[in-house]
Amino acid sequence: MHSGFVSVIGRPNVGKSTLINSIIGKKVAITSNKPQTTRNIIQGIYNDDESQIVFVDTPGIHKPTSKLSKTLNNQAYYSIHDTDFIMFVVDSSGVGTGDEFVLGEIKKADKPVVLVINKIDLISKEELIKLVTDYSKLYDFSDIVPISALKKNNIKELVKVLKKYLPDEILYYGKNDITNKSIEFQIAEIVREKVFNATFDEVPHSITCVTDSIIRNNNAYNILVSIIIDRESLKKIILGSRGEKIKKIGTSARIEIEALLGKKVYLELFVKTVKKWREKEKYLTEYGFNEYKE
Ligand code: GDP
Ligand code: MG
Numbered sequence: 303m304h305s306g307f308v309s310v311i312g313r314p315n316v317g318k319s320t321l322i323n324s325i326i327g328k329k330v331a332i333t334s335n336k337p338q339t340t341r342n343i344i345q346g347i348y349n350d351d352e353s354q355i356v357f358v359d360t361p362g363i364h365k366p367t368s369k370l371s372k373t374l375n376n377q378a379y380y381s382i383h384d385t386d387f388i389m390f391v392v393d394s395s396g397v398g399t400g401d402e403f404v405l406g407e408i409k410k411a412d413k414p415v416v417l418v419i420n421k422i423d424l425i426s427k428e429e430l431i432k433l434v435t436d437y438s439k440l441y442d443f444s445d446i447v448p449i450s451a452l453k454k455n456n457i458k459e460l461v462k463v464l465k466k467y468l469p470d471e472i473l474y475y476g477k478n479d480i481t482n483k484s485i486e487f488q489i490a491e492i493v494r495e496k497v498f499n500a501t502f503d504e505v506p507h508s509i510t511c512v513t514d515s516i517i518r519n520n521n522a523y524n525i526l527v528s529i530i531i532d533r534e535s536l537k538k539i540i541l542g543s544r545g546e547k548i549k550k551i552g553t554s555a556r557i558e559i560e561a562l563l564g565k566k567v568y569l570e571l572f573v574k575t576v577k578k579w580r581e582k583e584k585y586l587t588e589y590g591f592n593e594y595k596e
Contacts, residue, residue: 303352303353303354303471303472303473304352304353304354304465304468304469304470304471305353305354305355305356305468305470305471305472305473305474306355306356306385306386306387306467306468306469306470307356307358307384307385307386307474308355308356308357308358308385308386308387308388308389308464308467309358309382309384309385309387309388309389310322310357310358310359310389310391311382311388311389311390311391311404311408312390312391312392312404313392313393313398313400313401313404315393316391316392316393316420316421317391317393317420317421317451317452318359318391319359320420320451320452321391321418321420321449321451321457322346322357322359323346323451324451324452324454324457325346325348325355325357325457325460325461326346326347326348326357326480328480329492329558330346330480330481330483330488346359346480346481347475347479347480347481347482348461349477349478349479349480352465353465353468354468354473354474354475354477355461355464355465355468356474356475357389358384358385382407382408382410382411383411385413386413386467386468386469386470387413387414387415387416387444387467388408388411388413388414388415388416389415389416389418389464390404390405390408390415390416390417390418390443391418391420392417392418392419392420392437393419393420393421394419394420394421394422394424394425394429394430394433395421396433396436397433397436397437397440401437401440402440405440405441408441409441414444414467415441415443415444416443416444416445416446416447416463416464416467417437417441417443417445417446417447418447418448418449418460419433419434419437419446419447419448419449420449420450420451421450421451421452422448422449422450422455422456423450423452423453423455430448433448434446434448444467445463445466447459447460447463485516485562485563486513486516487513488562489513489516489525489527489559489562490510490511490512490513490527491511492555492558492559492562493511493527493529493551493555493571494509494510494511494529496551496554496555496558497509497511497529497540497551499554500547500550500551500554501539501540501547508531508532508533508536509529509530509531509532509536509540510529510530511527511528511529511530512527512528512530513525513526513527514526514527514528514572521565521566522565522566522567522568523563523565523566523567523568524568524570525559525567525568525569525570526570526571526572527555527569527570527571527572528571528572528573528574529571529572529573529574530574530575530576531573531574531575531576532575532576532577533575533577534575536573537573537575540573541573548571548573551571552569552570552571555569555571556568556569
């Protein structure tokens with residue numbers, strides 16, 4: 303039995319959350335085509351007969367613009383220094399200045415770095431060879447693995463490579479655990495993802511979701527979730543005309559929550575305004591955003 307912790311580091315939107323979900327085979331991290339969807343450190347846990355790999359998903363490292371962003375960046379750096387090795391995820395769009403910035407930070411941690419080149423479904427073999435060459439010039443990576451997280455290409459190969467870097471011989475979590483996050487948190491994340499996906503760019507990152515209650519009632523669950531917004535004007539966008547958008551959000555969230563819990567779910571969503579919550583330390587604490595603040 304070998305186990306260990308790996309930081310999943312990379313620019314926003316390269317596919318880190320999609321990759322963790324593909325490896326684990328279940329959804330533990332929410333994904334979206336908008337950067338900075340991942341707010342908390344999500345630990346996805348991969349288990350098989352001979353190993354346990356704990357993935358520490360992080361928000362992308364970026365220049366902080368608000369208190370929330372600063373907390374996000376702290377989490378990313380925290381993770382680099384606290385895990386056994388690093389999985390540096392890039393997409394197939396080519397080396398960018400952002401990569402060099404992130405690598406600069408990674409170097410300081412002085413531990414094995416596995417380069418994962420994601421989204422290879424979007425490029426040709428020749429382009430991939432060029433990418434590998436370009437990245438090899440930047441850093442002496444311990445391993446380089448091209449994959450497609452979305453199409454699940456080469457994921458098994460990647461897991462095999464990651465197993466080389468597991469230093470410990472104990473189980474940190476149960477053999478059936480796939481995340482260390484509470485069920486309340488996972489439910490809130492599912493709703494947040496559905497809000498993001500239903501609203502395109504109209505709703506920026508000024509929303510969060512909180513599970514207010516889960517009540518078991520015979521063979522079903524009654525679940526209340528609040529969607530927190532920072533200004534009244536977002537309410538109309540989330541509700542949609544005659545409430546059709548929130549209804550859609552509720553239906554798609556309910557289906558996933560039922561899959562998660564294995565029971566029928568009655569889901570109620572509330573939209574609440576908390577002015578400028580992003581800037582308010584108090585709310586950041588309340589919603590668990592500075593768990594890992596240094
Ligand atoms: P993160 O910010 O790094 O966690 O990125 P996400 O996992 O949220 O993914 C960002 C976007 O890239 C989503 O729209 C994904 O569906 C998409 N994506 C992820 N992996 C792949 C892939 O292998 N191929 C393609 N074409 N798209 C992908
Ligand atoms: Mg993510």
